[in-house]
Amino acid sequence: MEEIAKLTNGTAMDKHNVSTTLNYWNDPGDGSHPTPIFIGKGRITNERAHNAHHFIVNDITGEEDQHSLDKTGFEYVRHQSCEEDFIDEQSIQLAYYDECKQLLKTVTGANRILIFNHKVRRGPTQWHHLGLYNLKNRGPVTKTHVDQSYFGAELRLRWELPDEADELVKKRYQIVNIWRPIATILKDPIAVADARTVADDDLVEADMTENDFPGKQWVVRHNPEHQWHYKYRMTRQDVLLIKCFDSKTSVARRALHSAFEDAAHRDEESRQSIEVRCLVLYDR
Template identity: 40%
Template sequence: MAIAKQDVVATMNYYDDPGDGTPPTPVIAGAKTVVNERPVVGHEVNIRDITGDEDKYRLETHGFEFRRHKSAKLDFKNEEELKHGYFEEMERLIKDATGASRVVIFNHRVRRGPADWHRIGENNTAHRGPLHRVHVDQSYDGAAVVLRWNLSMADAEPYLRGDARYQIVNVWRPLEAVEQDPLALAEAGSIAERDLVGAAISPHSAFKLPGQRKEGSRQSIEVRALVLFDT
């Protein structure tokens, strides 16, 4: 039986730019604690349910796409199983999706905590949950830093010079059926780059479904990867 579409209107939290040229308050990301005190302002947004239309979206044109993938039975709480099992699966998935010659996974996030996990304070990464702020994970300059950190200088040079192409691609997946705090993404062409604060595509955020239940937490995992091409 086909699932009926459920487009919704929800509040999305955007960076509240003071308009005076002041740079955004830095997000301080430590090993165990993340401090994010950037001011936000809420706007009501129409969010489209893409159920049934998943095949219409492509990474090259929309900034994201959907892939069906069955993972091996893994313990997602076990870091070693993630790094030696799930990461290898994701490397193959990204190569298949992009035609890349090499994929280097440099970061991952397992989210099992509440949506207000930033307010927990010290050691809040142990309770990391969905982020209710519209954001982009990497800027152009930040992507170059990631490249330098994860490749030798000799390997990085062709990409830094522009002789070879690279991307940063995230793979997000739910670990259980999503009943609250789902993920919304903006199509790459729907937002002018001048309206973004120092970052590239694709803006995204969790959001509260109208009338969603309060108990429990959404569970998901994302991996972040350098995607390298020979030419």
């Protein structure tokens, strides 16, 4: 956080804003539900129709402190990890998970963090089309979405903590993704939308089954009022916290997110990143 403070209190920085397209769900307008997604047995099946819409994605470098989980639904922090390559699964689930839990407790003030999975991405942009066992080449998700709908968040809570869920839903809880580069990000950076510019009417609940968990997420109807942001040239020490759900209704409750193409770096090596999905639990 000290490094962020130095950036925001210093001189104005050159911005690397990007003119690009973001992919939104193609609503057929007949009331039909989005095509379900199935993930498991080494592959993902995603046949939802999306359309590309033009946006300017604004670089927030030097203005990180203007965004927070409760204000805009996302937050950038500086954090040094003991992990470097994120190859050893045991080390990720022990050492890195512990780091993530401490980081979220510090940022949110929550008393308990439960990590329910993580995703490492090193694959090409169009990895979905690689066929059987495409999860071995998992790459960026280039479709606007939120990982859990409001109902989907409760489904996840009840799936992970079935014996406690009836009491936990009476208190505040969140789902927050901790997103970190494994190497400096140039190709296919991640964008997040200011939650204040996204109405609930823009969100459509969709089925996503992963390893037998019957989840529900948000897909998104296009709205030119959405304001998209990112941080240019994120390094391994730049961590993006993305709120997917908050039971508290007086704050930002979710942040749309998507990878996008920056034409200036189209020919760079495939992006490498890790995201850790966390239930954030409070005692009241």
